[in-house]
Amino acid sequence: MAGLTLGGGLGWLLGSYGAACDHLSRTELVTADGSRLQVDHDSHPDLDWALSGGGGNFGVVTALELQLTPVREVLAGPIGFRVQNEGGLANLLRSYREMMADAPDQLAVELNAFDRNGPLVVALVCWCGLPAEGARVLASLRLLGAPLFNRVRPVDFARFADQPATSRPSYLYRKGASLDALTDALEAQIHSAPPGWSFGLGHVMHGQVVRAAQEATPLVRQPGRMAYFLGAGWTDAAEGGATMSWLDAAMADLATWSSPATYVNYLSDDRPAAIEAAYGPNLGRLRTVKRHYDPDNVFRRNRNIRP
Helix, strand or coil, X not given: CHHHHHCCCCCCCHHHHCCHXXXXXXXXXXXXXXXXEEECCCCCHHHHHHHCCCCCCCCEEEEEEECCCCCCEEEEEEEEEECCCCCHHHHHHHHHHHHHHCCCCCEEEEEEEEECCCEEEEEEEEECCCHHHHHHHHHHHHHHCCCCEXXXXXXXXXXXXXXXXXCCCCEEXXXXXXXXXXXXXXXXXXXXXXXXXXXXXXXXXCCHHHHCCCCCCCCCCCCCCEEEEEEEEECCHHHHHHHHHHHHHHHHHHCCCECCCCCHHHCCCCCHHHHHHHXXXXXXXXXXXXXXXXXXXXXXXXXXXXX
């Protein structure tokens, strides 16, 4: 919860309630000089702002206080699609893009695709509004094609994302970034992918999370921006080099279409330029706070904001 919130905190309820950092009301922090601070908007407003998305750059957070919103039952679960024909994956991704372009606040849909003797796509759905309205809205998922299975049901919010244990490869390599718009470039990378590939799309920014003022927190908010990852798994250690090389090359190619302001909790690039771009117009203010509380950059084993 701490890492999620300090990095901004995008999740299933972002459309209805914004990001986790929008609900942060107080933080307990131990700074580089050993001071123990109680941080809120009144006592340390700049530090309070920086902790709402600026990561672990300013000290050791030992306690968080967050404002809670009651969310009990949701309409949620996975829907699976088997992609049969060539071009089918691209068509499904286009349908997803069109569906999420005008998605209601209460809807979140994440796509995960796997190599299972051909592409298997699983849409994990969460509707946190009125059930009857949700049933009508979720009918739009037919745009994605005929489902292989549909396990969407009324379920307790705390439990819906629980998944039964599945077999995992011995080795798994993943990298993530953000997209401002979904393009066919992602699907094109799969044609050259080795066995065991996977990718995911989600955290599409819409609704309440983009209604908040851009300067309210360090989290950069762009309507329609989404997080994505590419992954690859393998069992024989000898396959690792070639598999990881493919994924590195694929991510380098996708950088042309990726947003420079990657959601920090998905950022897989440690280069200073990538980290600075992730914070965009908020970088200058974050550096000022960093210089004040950690001028020697003691806290640097992170997505580091240099003082």
